[in-house]
Amino acid sequence: MTLTSPPVRAEERTEPTGSTGASPSRRKLPLSPKFFIVAGVAAAIGYLALVPLGYLLWGTFFDAEGFDLGGFERAYGSGRMGELWGNSLAFAGGSAFLSLTVGTTLAYLNVRTAVPFKALFFAASIVPLIVPGILYTVSWIFLASPQIGLLNNFLEPVFGTAPFNIFSIWGMIWVEGLHSSPIVFLLMVAAFRSMDPSLEESALMSGATRLQTLRRVTLPLVRPALLSSVLVILITSLESFEVPALLGLQNGIYVFTSRIYFVFRSYPRDLQAAGALAVSLLAIAVIGVIIARLLAGRGTKTYQTVTGKGFRPRPLDLGKWRPVVGAGILIYFFATVVGPLLVLIYAALLPYYQAPSAEAFASFTLDNFRQVFEMDSAGRALVNSLVLGISAAVIVMALMSIAAWISVRSTIPGRGIVEQLSFVPLVIPGIVLGVSISFVYLRSPIPIYGTLLILLIAYCTKYMPYGMRYATTSMTQISSELEESAQVSGASWWTTFRRVLLPLLSPGIMAGFVYILVVSFRELSSSLLLYSPGNEVLSILIWEQFENGSFNVLAAIGVLMVVALVIMVTIAYKLGAKVGLRED
Amino acid sequence: MRSLVATRTAAAVAATLMLAACGGAPTASPSSGDSGSGREDSDLAVAAAETYAKFNGMSGQERTDELVACAEEEGQLNVYTSNTDMEDLIDVFSDEYDIEVNNYRAGSESVLQRLLQEDEAGYYGADVFETNALELGVADQEGLLHPYESELRDSVLEQGRQSEGWTATRFNAFVVGWNTDNVKPGEEPTSLEQLAGPEWKGRISMEVGDVDWFTALHDYYVDEQGMSEDEYTDLMTRLASNSQVVKGHTVQGELLSAGQFDVGVSLYSHTVDKAAAEGAPVAWRPASGEPVQPIISRPNGIGLVKTATNPCAAMLFVDFELTGGQDVFKEAFRIGSVEGTDNPLSAFETFAVPEEKLLEDPDTWNKAYEDLLANGQAID
Known part of the structure; x- marks a missing residue:
C-alpha cells in the first residue's frame, strides 16, 4: 500500500552537516545554527549516557586487580538460574502482552472511535502511573489476596472460596501489566492521533471488514510505536522487583532480580554482579533498538501518515458494539483506577488497615493527612518535585525532539548511535546512576553537587530513553515532504523545525511530557543519594514512611500525589492543546 | 565534540581505576590514618x-x-x-x-x-x-x-x-508478634520451634532481607544452645515452609494487622508497639507469660x-x-x-546480631538465608 505522494530521496534534501566530526568537509564550514543545535544535542545525549555507562561497565568488568568476570559468575552461577529466568521471562512477557493489549485497545478506542465515557480515559491513563508501585501492589493485596481480599469476599458466594489469588504469576502479571499500561496508552494515543483515517476508510470502502482493516492497515501503521512499547516494558519488567517481591515471594516465586537483591545487600556493594545483570539487559536493549531501526528503515515512508494532505480524524462509529465497548471500558476503569484508588483512600482514612465494617467506618480520621502536612519538609518537597518534574520533562522532550530528527530524518553518519545512547539509561540501576553522577559532580569545578541541578541531571538521564521513544515514534509518522515544502519555500532548518515539525510532533511530545512529569515524582534510588538538606523531594517522604512509618500515612501521600498530578496534567493538556492548534 | 566527551569519560574511568585501587587496599585499623585521600x-x-x-x-x-x-x-x-x-x-x-x-x-x-x-x-x-x-x-x-x-x-x-x-x-529488636484477633489469648506462640510445627502452616511470615536476624539466631541456637548445624537448618527450613515471605517491615506490620497472616517471626518491636497504640490488633507480649525469646537486638x-x-x-x-x-x-x-x-532488653533474654561476622563474610550468610527461604517454600 502506498501511503504518500511521490518519494523524494532523503539525501537530496539534507545538506551534509558534517557535525559529528567524521567528514572533514572544508569546502563549507557548517557553522550554521543547525550545526550547533544538532551537535549540541548529540553531545548532551552522549554525555548523559556515557557517564553512567562508563561507570557501570568499569564496575562490572574490573576490580582492584584488573579485568574480572567474577560478577557474572556470582550473578548467574546458581543452580536455580533456569527457574529464575523462566519466571522472569514469563512475568516480563506476560506483563508486556497485557499492557500492550490494554494500552493499545484503549488508545484506539479513545482516538479513533466514538466511544462513550471518553473522560474516563484520561483518569484511566494517568492514575496507575501516579500511584507508586508499592502502593498499587499493596492495594491489590487488599483486593485480591485469598486470605483478606475484598473482591474475594464479595465474590465468594458466587464462585466459591477465593476465586482470585494475587500471589501467583498471574497476579504478578496482572498488577505489573496494568501498572505499566499507561506507558503504552500514551505512546499509542500519540501514534493514532497522527494517523490519517482516510487510509482506514479506503480499506473499508474496498470491502475489508473492520477487523481486517485493523489487522492489515491500522496496526501495521503503528508498528514503530508498538515495538517501542514492547521494548520499554520488557526491560522495565525484567528489572522490576517491587511486584515480584510483594506478590511472588509469598509463594516462593523467585525471579532473577531477587537474586540480585541478595547479591546487592552485601557491603561492599557487589557492583560487579549487579552490573552483570545490567549488561545482559543492555544487550537485549541494543538488539531491540537495532530491530526497531531496521523495521522503521525498511521503507522510510512506510509509517509516514502525516503528509501534506490535510486530514481530519473522524471517529469511527461503533454501531451496535457501542454499549458492549462502553461496558468494557467501565469494567477496566473500575479495575485499574477505582478499585485500587478506593482501597488507598480507605487506607488513608484509617489509623490501621482493617476489613470494611461499621466499626472501621466509625474510626475514619484525617489524621494521616494531617501528619503529611505537618512534616517539616512536605511543602518544600512538593514544590521541588514539581519544579524538577516539569523542568526534566521540558528539557528531555526538547532534546529528544531534535535527537529524533537526527535519528529518523538526518543522513548524518552515526545517527543510529544517538538513538542507542539515548536508550542506555533504561538498563542502568538507579543506585549506579546516582553514584556515577555524584562521582562526577563531586569533582566538578562547577558547584552543582548539593543543588537541585544535580537531581535535574539525574532525572534527565533517567527519563531520556522514554522521551526518545515518544519523540521517535511521532517523528516516523511525519512525512518528509512537509519539511521539504518548508525548505523549498525558503525556511531555514531551524524555522522548519520550530514551525512545522514541532507542532506536528506535539502529540508525542505531550505524551512524553506527561509521562516524565508523573514518574519523576516517585523516582527514589538516585534521588535519595543526590538530594541535599533543603532540597528535599517528595520521594524522600515516601521513603521515610515506607522505611519505618505507617502504611496508612503512605497511602495518604499517594492520594495527595494523585490529586496534585491529575491537576498538573490537566493544566498541561490544556496548555498543550493550545500549542498544538496554534496557527500563526 | 565527540572526542571531548570521550576524553572526559576516559578521565572519569581512569579516576575510578585509581580510586578503586586505593579503596581496595584493606584499611588495617580505624586509627591507622593511612588513607589515600588525604x-x-x-x-x-x-x-x-x-x-x-x-x-x-x-x-x-x-x-x-x-x-x-x-x-x-x-x-x-x-x-x-x-x-x-x-x-x-x-x-x-x-x-x-x-x-x-x-x-x-x-x-x-x-x-x-x-x-x-x-x-x-x-x-x-x-x-x-x-x-x-x-x-x-x-x-x-x-x-x-x-x-x-x-x-x-x-x-x-x-x-x-x-x-x-x-x-x-x-x-532495633526483632520480636515474634501476632494478630490478636486470629491468635486468641492462651494460644500465643511460645517458641520458634513451636511455630515450625504443622499447625502453623501458612499462618506465619518471614521477611526476605532479615539476614541479620537469621545469623543471630544461628549463633544463639548453635553456639549457645548446642544445636547442630543440621538441626538449625532443619528448624529454619520448617519455619520457612510455614511462611509467607514479604519484603519490608512496614508492609509486614500492615499485613499482620490486616490479618493476611497471623504471626510475624522477625517483626520490629517498635512497628508492633506503634500499630498497637493506634488500636491495631497486634502484640508481641502476651497478656500473661513471656514473649518468645531470645529477642534479637541490633x-x-x-x-x-x-x-x-x-x-x-x-x-x-x-x-x-x-x-x-x-x-x-x-x-x-x-x-x-x-x-x-x-x-525491655534488660527484662528479657536478648541476643545481639554478630556484626563482625556479617561484615567479614556477608555473602555466605546472604546465600544461606536466600537458599533457606527458597528451599523451605518449595516444601508443600
Missing part, C-alpha cells in the same frame, strides 16, 4: 581532632558549658542519617540550642555511599553519621569516625559500645565524623541523643540504649 591531613580533620580530644578529656558541668558555647558559636550541624525519627529529634534539639541543623536522610546504604563518595572526593559534608550498626562499622573500618568519650557513653548498655568509633543510641548509633566542620555541635548532638533524645525515641516506641530506663 583526609587525616586536611585542615578540617586536624582542627576537629583537636576539638574532639579536648572535650573527650573533660567532664562534668565545665565540659557541658564549654561545649554548648562552642557549638552555638559554630551555629550549624550537618547530620547524615537513616533514622526516620530524626526530624523529631532535631525539633527538640533546636528548641534547646541555638543551632541550625541540616538533615540528610536516606536508606542506610545510601547514606553510607554518600559519606564514602564524598570522602573519596575530599568533600566533607557530614558532622555526625547516624545509622545502623553495619554501616557504622564500615565507616569506622574505613577510618572516617573519631571516638567519642564521655560519662554519657559509659551509661550506654554494654552491647551498645562494642566499637570505639561509634556509640549506640537505640536498638544497635543503631552515632559517630563523630573526623572531618566535621562543626565538631562541637557534633559532640553536643551525641550528648543530646543520649539524654533528651532518649525520650524522643521512647515516644516513637523505640528502645533506647541508655541503661536502666525500664528497658
Whole structure:
C-alpha cells in the first residue's frame, strides 16, 4: 500500500552537516545554527549516557586487580538460574502482552472511535502511573489476596472460596501489566492521533471488514510505536522487583532480580554482579533498538501518515458494539483506577488497615493527612518535585525532539548511535546512576553537587530513553515532504523545525511530557543519594514512611500525589492543546 | 565534540581505576590514618581532632558549658542519617540550642555511599553519621569516625559500645508478634520451634532481607544452645515452609494487622508497639507469660565524623541523643540504649546480631538465608 505522494530521496534534501566530526568537509564550514543545535544535542545525549555507562561497565568488568568476570559468575552461577529466568521471562512477557493489549485497545478506542465515557480515559491513563508501585501492589493485596481480599469476599458466594489469588504469576502479571499500561496508552494515543483515517476508510470502502482493516492497515501503521512499547516494558519488567517481591515471594516465586537483591545487600556493594545483570539487559536493549531501526528503515515512508494532505480524524462509529465497548471500558476503569484508588483512600482514612465494617467506618480520621502536612519538609518537597518534574520533562522532550530528527530524518553518519545512547539509561540501576553522577559532580569545578541541578541531571538521564521513544515514534509518522515544502519555500532548518515539525510532533511530545512529569515524582534510588538538606523531594517522604512509618500515612501521600498530578496534567493538556492548534 | 566527551569519560574511568585501587587496599585499623585521600591531613580533620580530644578529656558541668558555647558559636550541624525519627529529634534539639541543623536522610546504604563518595572526593559534608550498626562499622573500618568519650557513653548498655568509633543510641529488636484477633489469648506462640510445627502452616511470615536476624539466631541456637548445624537448618527450613515471605517491615506490620497472616517471626518491636497504640490488633507480649525469646537486638548509633566542620555541635548532638533524645525515641516506641530506663532488653533474654561476622563474610550468610527461604517454600 502506498501511503504518500511521490518519494523524494532523503539525501537530496539534507545538506551534509558534517557535525559529528567524521567528514572533514572544508569546502563549507557548517557553522550554521543547525550545526550547533544538532551537535549540541548529540553531545548532551552522549554525555548523559556515557557517564553512567562508563561507570557501570568499569564496575562490572574490573576490580582492584584488573579485568574480572567474577560478577557474572556470582550473578548467574546458581543452580536455580533456569527457574529464575523462566519466571522472569514469563512475568516480563506476560506483563508486556497485557499492557500492550490494554494500552493499545484503549488508545484506539479513545482516538479513533466514538466511544462513550471518553473522560474516563484520561483518569484511566494517568492514575496507575501516579500511584507508586508499592502502593498499587499493596492495594491489590487488599483486593485480591485469598486470605483478606475484598473482591474475594464479595465474590465468594458466587464462585466459591477465593476465586482470585494475587500471589501467583498471574497476579504478578496482572498488577505489573496494568501498572505499566499507561506507558503504552500514551505512546499509542500519540501514534493514532497522527494517523490519517482516510487510509482506514479506503480499506473499508474496498470491502475489508473492520477487523481486517485493523489487522492489515491500522496496526501495521503503528508498528514503530508498538515495538517501542514492547521494548520499554520488557526491560522495565525484567528489572522490576517491587511486584515480584510483594506478590511472588509469598509463594516462593523467585525471579532473577531477587537474586540480585541478595547479591546487592552485601557491603561492599557487589557492583560487579549487579552490573552483570545490567549488561545482559543492555544487550537485549541494543538488539531491540537495532530491530526497531531496521523495521522503521525498511521503507522510510512506510509509517509516514502525516503528509501534506490535510486530514481530519473522524471517529469511527461503533454501531451496535457501542454499549458492549462502553461496558468494557467501565469494567477496566473500575479495575485499574477505582478499585485500587478506593482501597488507598480507605487506607488513608484509617489509623490501621482493617476489613470494611461499621466499626472501621466509625474510626475514619484525617489524621494521616494531617501528619503529611505537618512534616517539616512536605511543602518544600512538593514544590521541588514539581519544579524538577516539569523542568526534566521540558528539557528531555526538547532534546529528544531534535535527537529524533537526527535519528529518523538526518543522513548524518552515526545517527543510529544517538538513538542507542539515548536508550542506555533504561538498563542502568538507579543506585549506579546516582553514584556515577555524584562521582562526577563531586569533582566538578562547577558547584552543582548539593543543588537541585544535580537531581535535574539525574532525572534527565533517567527519563531520556522514554522521551526518545515518544519523540521517535511521532517523528516516523511525519512525512518528509512537509519539511521539504518548508525548505523549498525558503525556511531555514531551524524555522522548519520550530514551525512545522514541532507542532506536528506535539502529540508525542505531550505524551512524553506527561509521562516524565508523573514518574519523576516517585523516582527514589538516585534521588535519595543526590538530594541535599533543603532540597528535599517528595520521594524522600515516601521513603521515610515506607522505611519505618505507617502504611496508612503512605497511602495518604499517594492520594495527595494523585490529586496534585491529575491537576498538573490537566493544566498541561490544556496548555498543550493550545500549542498544538496554534496557527500563526 | 565527540572526542571531548570521550576524553572526559576516559578521565572519569581512569579516576575510578585509581580510586578503586586505593579503596581496595584493606584499611588495617580505624586509627591507622593511612588513607589515600588525604583526609587525616586536611585542615578540617586536624582542627576537629583537636576539638574532639579536648572535650573527650573533660567532664562534668565545665565540659557541658564549654561545649554548648562552642557549638552555638559554630551555629550549624550537618547530620547524615537513616533514622526516620530524626526530624523529631532535631525539633527538640533546636528548641534547646541555638543551632541550625541540616538533615540528610536516606536508606542506610545510601547514606553510607554518600559519606564514602564524598570522602573519596575530599568533600566533607557530614558532622555526625547516624545509622545502623553495619554501616557504622564500615565507616569506622574505613577510618572516617573519631571516638567519642564521655560519662554519657559509659551509661550506654554494654552491647551498645562494642566499637570505639561509634556509640549506640537505640536498638532495633526483632520480636515474634501476632494478630490478636486470629491468635486468641492462651494460644500465643511460645517458641520458634513451636511455630515450625504443622499447625502453623501458612499462618506465619518471614521477611526476605532479615539476614541479620537469621545469623543471630544461628549463633544463639548453635553456639549457645548446642544445636547442630543440621538441626538449625532443619528448624529454619520448617519455619520457612510455614511462611509467607514479604519484603519490608512496614508492609509486614500492615499485613499482620490486616490479618493476611497471623504471626510475624522477625517483626520490629517498635512497628508492633506503634500499630498497637493506634488500636491495631497486634502484640508481641502476651497478656500473661513471656514473649518468645531470645529477642534479637541490633544497635543503631552515632559517630563523630573526623572531618566535621562543626565538631562541637557534633559532640553536643551525641550528648543530646543520649539524654533528651532518649525520650524522643521512647515516644516513637523505640528502645533506647541508655541503661536502666525500664528497658525491655534488660527484662528479657536478648541476643545481639554478630556484626563482625556479617561484615567479614556477608555473602555466605546472604546465600544461606536466600537458599533457606527458597528451599523451605518449595516444601508443600
